[in-house]
Amino acid sequence: MKKSLFALPLAALVAACGGGSGAAGTSEINIVGSSTVYPFTTAVAEQFERANPGTRVKVESTGTGSGMKLFCAGVGQEHPDVVNASRRMKASEFEMCQQAGVTDIVELAVGIDGLTLIQAQGEAPINLTVEDIYKALAANPYGKEQTAQTWADVNPDLPAIKIRVLGPPPTSGTRDSFAELILEAGCDANPEMEALKEADKDQHKTVCTKIREDGAFVEAGENDNLLVQKVAADPGTLGVLGYSFLEENADKVQPVSIGGVTPTEETISKLEYPGARKLFIYVKGQHAEVKPALREFVKAYSQAWDKGGILNSRGLVPLADAERAASAKVASEMTKLDGAQLK
DSSP states (O other), X not given: OXXXXXXXXXXXXXXHHTOSOOTTOOEEEEEEEOTTTHHHHHHHHHHHHHHOTTEEEEEOOOOHHHHHHHHTTOSSTTSOSEEEESSOXXXXXXXXXXXXXXXXXXXXXXXXXXXXXXXXXXXXXXXXXXXXXXHHHBSSGGGSOOOOOBHHHHOTTSOOOBOOEEEOOTTSHHHHHIIIIIIHHHHTTSHHHHHHHHXXXXXXXXXXXXXXXXXXXXXXXXXXHHHHHHHHTSTTOEEEEEHHHHHHTTTTEEXXXXXXXXXXXXXXHTTOSTTEEEEEEEEEHHHHHHOHHHHHHHHHHHHHTSTTSHHHHTTOBOOOHHHHHHHHHHHHHTOOOOGGGOO
């Protein structure tokens, strides 16, 4: 059915996508994906539902990777309309979408988040570098055996505290961003690893991004609020999550500086903080063609990400003016994503 939908007349596709006005006069928008983007999209959804009583917006936190699989599985009522993503869509995911008939995808950068390391509030502050973090968490740092048990083993200037970091699972976009922005950056500080990237990209990726599995890094699932609670209750443990959760829980946890830079709205907006990253939503254009409410939801989202808007008040750092204007133009015109731009 997935591919045959394109042979159907418009009316049939409307029915398949649930875009018509049913007996109750309702319309439903289904959204999956990133736990980091979840609270922002939920805020827009709640406001949108209040303004449009006949529309229901269902938002699920599945993680970016799992959300992409659901989004790209096909077109029709049983498939999501939107996927939240805490990193950009991958070329492999775009191809997966194309093969399943999801050929019209709209990419919207909605703001900037800081991938932050946190520790319990009141602990002695710890200042790490990307190299420290990589050496502590890599399965085989710089291709060698992992022997570090404490932070002092990694860097003698750090405290002799057991390495224990709670972070996202492989299905999370936050995990992907952590690998790219922190681990890979720390790995590439070594000239030999830069050379390896040129000689063998696959081996480079393994050495630079594979995380140790001996208990020093603990996959804490997709529930960031639960991660905050665990870090707050366990002095010495660090956590990895999005900046907005740090802001919301400043009474329980505090940021870990990376390279001497503390995550704040200013350091993130200027991309000075090493963990700064863009957040996205991807909209199924074929569904928007037959679901007027979906187009209106995208419009509402583009109005919510302005400076001083509801998303800014929830901890999302606005894009620079030019980037925000460009994203708003894409939202207005529902511009189709060119997969050639993806990696």
